[in-house]
Amino acid sequence: MKSIRIQMVISLFLATSLVFFGLYFFASNRLKTLPDLVLNQYQEIADARANELENEIVGMLNQIEMIALSNVVTTMNLSEIQPFLISVSKQQRFRNLTISDINGYAWATYDEYIDISNQQQYKEIIENGNDWAISYPFYSPFIDDNIPIITVSHAIKNNGQTVGLVNGVVSTGFIDKVVQSITFKDSGFAWIVDERGQVVSHPREDVTIDDSIDRITLLSNTNFLTQDHGNFLFLNDLDVRMLGVFATINHTSGWKIVLTINEEQAFADIYSVLNYINISLLVCLLIMFLFALFYAKHMSTPIFRLKQVFEEATKGNFNVKANESINNEIGDAGRSFNKMLTQLKQLTYIDPITGLNNYFSFLSELPRLHQSVIKENMTCYVVIVSIDDFKKINTIYGYEAGNETLRLFTSLINEQLKENEMIARYFGDEMILSMFALNDHDVQHRIQNIINTTQEPMRISNLEIHLDVRCGVAIYDTTSSIDDIIRQATLAKHKAKNSEDTIVFYDQLIDQEIQDLQALEAALEKALINQEFSLVYQPIVYSNTKKIKGYEALLRWNHPKYKNIGIDQIIKLAESNGMIVKIGQWAINQACKDLIMMRKDNLELTMSVNISPIQLRNSAFLTNLKAILDQTGCEPKDIQFEITEHTAMLDIESKRLMLDKIKELGVDFSMDDFGTGYSSLIYISQLPINSIKIDKSFVQKILDDEYSKTLVLAIITLANSLNLDVVAEGVETQEQFDLLVNMGCHYIQGYYISTPKQVHELLR
Ligand code: C2E
Numbered sequence: 001m002k003s004i005r006i007q008m009v010i011s012l013f014l015a016t017s018l019v020f021f022g023l024y025f026f027a028s029n030r031l032k033t034l035p036d037l038v039l040n041q042y043q044e045i046a047d048a049r050a051n052e053l054e055n056e057i058v059g060m061l062n063q064i065e066m067i068a069l070s071n072v073v074t075t076m077n078l079s080e081i082q083p084f085l086i087s088v089s090k091q092q093r094f095r096n097l098t099i100s101d102i103n104g105y106a107w108a109t110y111d112e113y114i115d116i117s118n119q120q121q122y123k124e125i126i127e128n129g130n131d132w133a134i135s136y137p138f139y140s141p142f143i144d145d146n147i148p149i150i151t152v153s154h155a156i157k158n159n160g161q162t163v164g165l166v167n168g169v170v171s172t173g174f175i176d177k178v179v180q181s182i183t184f185k186d187s188g189f190a191w192i193v194d195e196r197g198q199v200v201s202h203p204r205e206d207v208t209i210d211d212s213i214d215r216i217t218l219l220s221n222t223n224f225l226t227q228d229h230g231n232f233l234f235l236n237d238l239d240v241r242m243l244g245v246f247a248t249i250n251h252t253s254g255w256k257i258v259l260t261i262n263e264e265q266a267f268a269d270i271y272s273v274l275n276y277i278n279i280s281l282l283v284c285l286l287i288m289f290l291f292a293l294f295y296a297k298h299m300s301t302p303i304f305r306l307k308q309v310f311e312e313a314t315k316g317n318f319n320v321k322a323n324e325s326i327n328n329e330i331g332d333a334g335r336s337f338n339k340m341l342t343q344l345k346q347l348t349y350i351d352p353i354t355g356l357n358n359y360f361s362f363l364s365e366l367p368r369l370h371q372s373v374i375k376e377n378m379t380c381y382v383v384i385v386s387i388d389d390f391k392k393i394n395t396i397y398g399y400e401a402g403n404e405t406l407r408l409f410t411s412l413i414n415e416q417l418k419e420n421e422m423i424a425r426y427f428g429d430e431m432i433l434s435m436f437a438l439n440d441h442d443v444q445h446r447i448q449n450i451i452n453t454t455q456e457p458m459r460i461s462n463l464e465i466h467l468d469v470r471c472g473v474a475i476y477d478t479t480s481s482i483d484d485i486i487r488q489a490t491l492a493k494h495k496a497k498n499s500e501d502t503i504v505f506y507d508q509l510i511d512q513e514i515q516d517l518q519a520l521e522a523a524l525e526k527a528l529i530n531q532e533f534s535l536v537y538q539p540i541v542y543s544n545t546k547k548i549k550g551y552e553a554l555l556r557w558n559h560p561k562y563k564n565i566g567i568d569q570i571i572k573l574a575e576s577n578g579m580i581v582k583i584g585q586w587a588i589n590q591a592c593k594d595l596i597m598m599r600k601d602n603l604e605l606t607m608s609v610n611i612s613p614i615q616l617r618n619s620a621f622l623t624n625l626k627a628i629l630d631q632t633g634c635e636p637k638d639i640q641f642e643i644t645e646h647t648a649m650l651d652i653e654s655k656r657l658m659l660d661k662i663k664e665l666g667v668d669f670s671m672d673d674f675g676t677g678y679s680s681l682i683y684i685s686q687l688p689i690n691s692i693k694i695d696k697s698f699v700q701k702i703l704d705d706e707y708s709k710t711l712v713l714a715i716i717t718l719a720n721s722l723n724l725d726v727v728a729e730g731v732e733t734q735e736q737f738d739l740l741v742n743m744g745c746h747y748i749q750g751y752y753i754s755t756p757k758q759v760h761e762l763l764r
């Protein structure tokens with residue numbers, strides 16, 4: 001995966017580079033022509049200077065021609081010519097004039113006779129037949145002044161016949177003057193060379209006409225001396241690269257004026273312009289690159305930030321916030337993300353029903369809350385608050401009322417919490433709190449206040465609801481894990497639910513109790529295999545005749561260690577871990593087998609078996625029951641199931657179907673412990689019940705307690721009106737028996753008649 005920033009930098013840089021190189025090639029193509037312009041400029045100067053010199057020379061030539069063509073001279077009469085030439089030479093710029101016959105015998109105006117037959121002009125005019133000639137510079141062999149001279153010569157003609165020649169001797173000074181006047185660009189100068197490569201004029205004093213272009217190293221192959229004009233490169237004495245721009249001086253034998261300049265200097269301006277342009281382009285490139293970097297950073301930084309925020313949120317930190325202030329799509333994305341995060345936070349941390357924090361949020365906040373009070377020497381407590389039998393509120397009043405109750409309940413708790421304390425929904429009807437107090441006593445006091453408030457009757461949509469609240473408390477300290485602390489609080493709460501104390505602090509004893517319970521459970525698990533269960537039977541008699549109508553089968557566990565624990569406690573445990581299903585099935589089977597033995601010829605004798613609603617949840621219950629009936633030979637009408645008004649009976653709809661099927665089979669039902677449960681009356685009308693058993697707690701108080709007496713009478717009246725049989729259990733005395741008979745109770749069960757007996761005692 002490539003980073004978006006790198007991608008942006010690469011693409012921006014590619015784009016800028018492309019633009020840059022485009023510009024660069026365009027510019028450099030144009031700039032390539034610049035050196036030619038410079039060369040042209042130099043060439044123009046060279047041409048102009050060559051012209052200038054030509055004009056001078058032509059001027060001199062014209063003068064010599066005029067002299068040569070004058071009547072005096074054409075006569076070749078020396079005596080006439082001598083004064084003429086002397087006078088002319090004074091007027092003209094010639095150093096002297098010489099007139100020669102065709103043999104080279106000459107007279108000079110400084111009045112000497114000389115032989116010029118070996119001189120260049122003589123050869124050109126007399127021998128080659130040219131009309132005029134300009135010599136190379138040379139030192140006069142006649143005047144020893146070390147000043148180079150040239151001769152400008154013209155033929156003397158008589159009747160078209162060359163009869164002699166006139167020479168004008170000129171010092172090369174006029175050429176030197178022109179040459180020396182040419183300076184440009186600091187080091188620029190000019191020199192003149194003849195077609196042989198011999199120096200004609202040079203501004204440097206050490207370069208004389210004896211020097212030739214051999215002194216320099218031509219860098220171009222072509223010999224410029226053969227060309228009319230142009231340029232060439234050479235190394236001078238000091239090995240510096242020089243540029244020479246030359247032009248031919250017409251009316252000479254082919255002299256060239258060479259403008260010379262240090263190559264670097266010649267093009268210095270252009271190079272500086274070129275450099276300037278190159279540097280500007282480079283600076284542009286750099287700026288563009290920096291801009292690309294800056295832009296990529298500017299554009300990608302918010303994306304990076306957003307990515308960081310995403311990652312933080314993925315790790316579970318929902319307190320991060322994306323930047324919303326950016327005025328583009330990234331800002332939009334940030335806004336959407338924040339919205340999503342808020343919703344996510346709600347979903348993750350907030351319990352939708354109570355609006356409280358949930359357990360997850362509690363776990364993540366707890367260490368922080370603890371940290372916030374650690375300095376104040378306070379102890380942090382984790383409290384689990386549980387509503388007893390909350391399920392019944394949902395079942396009886398509906399979920400909306402249940403939820404409303406939870407909301408009110410939690411708000412009552414919340415009102416009593418201090419800053420930095422926290423309430424969260426734990427599970428269903430359980431809340432978990434973090435509280436701070438100086439000691440156990442203080443926190444207990446505060447929890448008790450909370451319990452007192454929440455146990456006040458609550459008004460929820462015209463209903464008055466009472467809550468029974470239990471609390472388990474554990475101390476939060478960093479030496480134990482949060483899981484451990486919550487486990488401790490949960491154990492304490494369990495204990496609170498099963499004891500008189502509404503607030504239980506976790507201590508090591510609880511762990512011991514748990515271990516004991518586990519040992520008990522393990523023993524119970526083995527009880528069936530070890531055949532440790534047995535049934536005892538207690539008769540139920542007709543109230544008028546005391547004749548035995550049937551027996552109630554009551555379970556016993558013959559375990560050396562646990563036999564003294566009340567069987568109802570064992571049943572509760574078996575219900576809580578599901579073992580009741582197998583135990584209950586065993587009891588039905590055993591009771592059926594024993595009934596067959598017990599009843600002998602009394603076929604009316606019935607067997608009442610206690611069953612737990614947990615057993616009814618098991619879909620195999622009916623099949624198993626049929627199998628038992630088949631195997632034992634009992635008939636359904638011989639059996640009656642006693643069910644208690646257990647909380648598990650509250651969700652009546654799910655049990656109804658099973659009860660109906662059993663009823664269809666022919667088995668009767670009796671409502672056990674009638675009067676102690678919830679809204680018993682509602683259920684008797686809805687369930688297939690044909691008998692009710694008044695709980696022994698009322699029966700036993702029937703003589704002393706007016707309320708119990710009234711209640712028992714009411715139950716009997718109700719049962720009669722509903723056509724149900726009524727059994728009074730726990731009848732211990734004659735007085736109780738008599739009163740119940742008087743009240744119209746149909747059947748009696750209790751120690752007054754008989755304690756529960758083992759089957760072999762009954763068979764005797
Ligand atoms: P229960 O169904 O109400 O059974 C009557 C209880 O009252 C029995 O206690 C019985 O021994 C006791 N009892 C009978 N007459 C008197 C009396 O005159 N005075 C007093 N004080 N008590 C009397 P037990 O056997 O300890 O059984 C306790 C509970 O355990 C039963 O209450 C029943 O709910 C449950 N239980 C017993 N056996 C089974 C069983 O096989 N299956 C199921 N699911 N529950 C059973």
Ligand code: CA
Pocket residue numbers: 552610642672
């Ligand atoms: Ca019973």
Ligand code: CA
Pocket residue numbers: 672673693695696729
């Ligand atoms: Ca009972």
